[in-house]
Amino acid sequence: MRWGDMDAYQHVNNVAYLGYLEEARIDLLFRLGAERGLAALRDGLVVARHEIDYLAPLVWHPRGIDVEVWVEKVGGSSFTVGYRVHDDGRTYARARSTLVSYDLAADRQRRLTADERAFFTSFTLDA
Amino acid sequence: MRWGDMDAYQHVNNVAYLGYLEEARIDLLFRLGAERGLAALRDGLVVARHEIDYLAPLVWHPRGIDVEVWVEKVGGSSFTVGYRVHDDGRTYARARSTLVSYDLAADRQRRLTADERAFFTSFTLDA
Amino acid sequence: MRWGDMDAYQHVNNVAYLGYLEEARIDLLFRLGAERGLAALRDGLVVARHEIDYLAPLVWHPRGIDVEVWVEKVGGSSFTVGYRVHDDGRTYARARSTLVSYDLAADRQRRLTADERAFFTSFTLDA
Amino acid sequence: MRWGDMDAYQHVNNVAYLGYLEEARIDLLFRLGAERGLAALRDGLVVARHEIDYLAPLVWHPRGIDVEVWVEKVGGSSFTVGYRVHDDGRTYARARSTLVSYDLAADRQRRLTADERAFFTSFTLDA
Numbered sequence: 001m002r003w004g005d006m007d008a009y010q011h012v013n014n015v016a017y018l019g020y021l022e023e024a025r026i027d028l029l030f031r032l033g034a035e036r037g038l039a040a041l042r043d044g045l046v047v048a049r050h051e052i053d054y055l056a057p058l059v060w061h062p063r064g065i066d067v068e069v070w071v072e073k074v075g076g077s078s079f080t081v082g083y084r085v086h087d088d089g090r091t092y093a094r095a096r097s098t099l100v101s102y103d104l105a106a107d108r109q110r111r112l113t114a115d116e117r118a119f120f121t122s123f124t125l126d127a
Numbered sequence: 128m129r130w131g132d133m134d135a136y137q138h139v140n141n142v143a144y145l146g147y148l149e150e151a152r153i154d155l156l157f158r159l160g161a162e163r164g165l166a167a168l169r170d171g172l173v174v175a176r177h178e179i180d181y182l183a184p185l186v187w188h189p190r191g192i193d194v195e196v197w198v199e200k201v202g203g204s205s206f207t208v209g210y211r212v213h214d215d216g217r218t219y220a221r222a223r224s225t226l227v228s229y230d231l232a233a234d235r236q237r238r239l240t241a242d243e244r245a246f247f248t249s250f251t252l253d254a
Numbered sequence: 255m256r257w258g259d260m261d262a263y264q265h266v267n268n269v270a271y272l273g274y275l276e277e278a279r280i281d282l283l284f285r286l287g288a289e290r291g292l293a294a295l296r297d298g299l300v301v302a303r304h305e306i307d308y309l310a311p312l313v314w315h316p317r318g319i320d321v322e323v324w325v326e327k328v329g330g331s332s333f334t335v336g337y338r339v340h341d342d343g344r345t346y347a348r349a350r351s352t353l354v355s356y357d358l359a360a361d362r363q364r365r366l367t368a369d370e371r372a373f374f375t376s377f378t379l380d381a
Numbered sequence: 382m383r384w385g386d387m388d389a390y391q392h393v394n395n396v397a398y399l400g401y402l403e404e405a406r407i408d409l410l411f412r413l414g415a416e417r418g419l420a421a422l423r424d425g426l427v428v429a430r431h432e433i434d435y436l437a438p439l440v441w442h443p444r445g446i447d448v449e450v451w452v453e454k455v456g457g458s459s460f461t462v463g464y465r466v467h468d469d470g471r472t473y474a475r476a477r478s479t480l481v482s483y484d485l486a487a488d489r490q491r492r493l494t495a496d497e498r499a500f501f502t503s504f505t506l507d508a
Contacts, residue, residue, distance in 0.1 A: 002400055003407045004267050008260040009312075015149060015258055016175040018142040019383055026384045031443045047141040051178045060262075063439045129273055130280045132395050135387040142385055158316045168344045173475075187389075189285045233294055268428040269399040276396060301395040305432045 003060050012058040017093050018050065021083050024067035025097065028081075028123065033037055034046075042109070044102045048078065052064040052095035065092065077101050077109045079120050128238065132189050139185040145177065146219055148210050151194035151222065155208075163246055171229045171237070175205065181224035183211075192219065192239050198250040204236045206247050257314050261366045266312040270329055271347055272304065275337050279351065282335075282377065298364070302332065308351035312339075321348065325377040328380035331355050331363045333374050384441050393439040398474050399431065402464050405448035406478065409462075409504065417500055425483045427492070429459065433476035439466075446473065452504040458490045460483050460501050 005056070026102035033041040052112040058065070065087040072080040078100045085093040132143035160168040185192070192214040199207040205227045212220040230237040239247070260269035287295040299378045312319070319341040326334040339347040357364040364373070386397035414422040439446070446468040453461040457483045466474040484491040493501070 002404055003411075004261050004269055004400055004403055005257050008262070008264040010262040013141065014177070015145040018145055019385055022142060022385055023383055027443060030384075039206065046184075047181055049178070049180045053175070053176045056173055057173075062408060103262050121381040129277055130284075131273055131276055131388050133389040133397055134385050135389070135391040137389040140385050146258055149258055150256055154316060184349075189281065267403075268431065269396065269403060272399055276394075286499040300438075301435055303432070303434050304395065305430070307430045308428055311427075 001058075001060050001064055003111075006060050010059065012056060012060065012092075015054075017052060017054070017085060017095070020065070020067050020085060021050070021052075021069075021097065024069040024083060025081055026118070027101075028069050029099075032114045036065075038116055038119055040101075041116065044104055046100045046102045047097060049098040050095065051097075051103065052093055054093050055084055056092050056093045063087070063103075069123075071120045072079060072096065074117050074120045074124070076113070077111050078091055079112070128185075128187050128191055132232060135189050137186065139187065141179075141181060144179060144181070144212060144222070147192070147194050147212060148177070148179075148222055148224065150198075151196040151209055152226075156195050156226075160246065163242070164245055165246055167228075168243065169242075171231055173227045173229045175227045177222065178224075179220055181220050181250040183217060183219050185214075185219045196250075196254055198247045199223065199252075201239070201244055201247045201251070204238050206239070206248060234244070255312075255314050255318055260314050264313065266295045266314065267309060271306060271308070271339060271349070274319070274321050275304070275306075275323075275349055275351065278337060279335055279353075280349070282323050283353075285330075287373065290369070292369060292370055292373055294347075294355075295370065296366075297356055300354045300356045301351060303352040304349065306347055308347050310346050311345060312341075312346045317341070322381055323377075325374045326350065326379075328366070328371055328374045328378070331365050355358040382439075382441050386426065387441050391440065392464075393441065395433075395435060398433060398435070398466060398476070401446070401448050401466060402431070402433075402450075402476055402478065405450040405464060406462055406480075407452050410480075414500065417496070419482055419497055419500055421494075422497065425485055427483045428478060429481045430479040431476065432478075433474055435474050437471060438472050439468075440474045444468070451506055452502075453506075455493070455498055455501045455505070458492050460493070490492045497505045 005012045007013040009075045029041045029045060065085060068084040070082050072082045078098055081097045083090055101110055101112050128139065132139045134140035156168045156172060190211060195211040197209050199209045205225055208224045210222040211218055228237055228239050259266045261267035262293045282293045283299060318337060322338040324336050326336045332352055337353045339344055353362050355366050386393045388394035409421045410426060412425055446466060449465040451463050453463045459479055462478045464476045482491050482493050
């Protein structure tokens with residue numbers, strides 16, 4: 001959280017939450033993905049959809065908040081990520097994003113590789 | 128659009144779209160609402176949910192983009208807003224937000240007044 | 255201005271002003287520069303320094319604000335831009351940026367061309 | 382740093398740095414100030430001026446960056462903060478902000494208290 005994420009209502013603005021989801025997702029996809037040699041995730045993922053439910057107002061505090069992130073579903077060329085924004089046992093938001101793997105050079109969707117599917121599947125809740 | 132809304136992929140970042148929706152919504156609710164004497168809309172509306180589908184990549188350009196906004200459904204203490212982010216005939220995103228009217232002093236949901244319901248209903252597509 | 259530019263003090267956050275300066279600067283450099291055939295300005299300008307004095311608190315309103323922008327000084331490979339953020343006769347901030355022209359391929363500063371110097375000089379106050 | 386702080390040049394946008402300065406300043410003034418019982422700092426400080434020199438391009442990476450912050454000068458109703466944005470021995474920016482203590486109720490500057498002056502002086506480099 002940044003102090004400036006709060007708006008004139010003195011709560012974290014609803015737009016800022018999507019930045020928190022992005023950080024959590026990027027940590028999963030870019031950092032962990034890179035450690036497993038899945039570099040294509042860094043340059044070929046497009047956000048196709050977000051859904052977010054705001055459950056409680058969030059006030060900035062210096063301890064920060066946590067974003068839990070997991071994979072909900074893995075398809076042929078897309079997958080769905082789930083999130084919970086929380087702090088000390090309180091949940092502020094739940095969200096879900098659909099990401100599509102993309103071949104930027106060819107400018108079209110591409111199928112996930114077997115390694116990518118195994119990587120994503122390892123982050124599903126029943127994994 | 129702001130030039131800085133583009134990210135390292137050289138497209139407008141998915142987070143920035145929610146700022147565009149906010150501007151369109153605020154114009155409807157705060158400015159038009161204030162003109163009709165519905166001042167409570169300014170201080171007592173909470174975003175409960177967003178859904179957004181990204182349909183095409185958007186590159187900053189000086190002409191800007193348009194956001195069409197309308198009311199989809201009016202309930203007892205909440206309503207749903209629809210949006211289309213577009214430009215010269217191309218649609219970049221479609222979205223939907225659920226807003227809840229809130230009594231900030233009492234810290235709980237409140238019912239929409241008849242005037243508020245009439246105001247929102249006048250922005251439904253079949254109005 | 256965007257409504258979300260306001261922070262918990264219910265004024266436009268100091269960080270957001272730099273976004274306003276960027277929009278004004280980009281309009282000058284990218285849009286007008288492109289009209290004069292100075293495409294290199296779009297891809298080879300680096301911000302080296304900002305100075306900004308905040309003169310009055312700014313509250314979001316639907317009419318928006320204006321940013322006056324001019325060129326203060328043109329050097330061999332850099333130039334200085336001045337700004338005034340204002341609205342209805344009130345000045346909210348004054349600022350100045352130093353921009354350096356850069357050869358991205360060679361990764362070093364480059365001298366401004368004669369056409370670029372003439373373009374910038376035409377935006378000085380005594381031009 | 383947030384990944385989305387990068388712009389279409391694939392470097393952290395110049396505007397985003399001011400958010401980093403804000404986080405570092407707030408940690409000093411709000412968190413440490415509150416620990417010393419100086420609660421007025423939280424609600425009565427206004428940014429009067431920023432100066433920032435950008436020294437090297439910054440690319441997002443998951444390790445993050447550090448912002449060193451100290452007090453440069455303490456005046457009657459204002460003080461100056463210095464910053465260095467750095468990472469692994471490389472300096473990306475140096476900056477300085479002037480902050481003014483403000484009596485929001487009376488809507489005018491107020492003098493710093495002796496305790497506030499002592500607190501700020503303890504963060505000067507020669508303290």
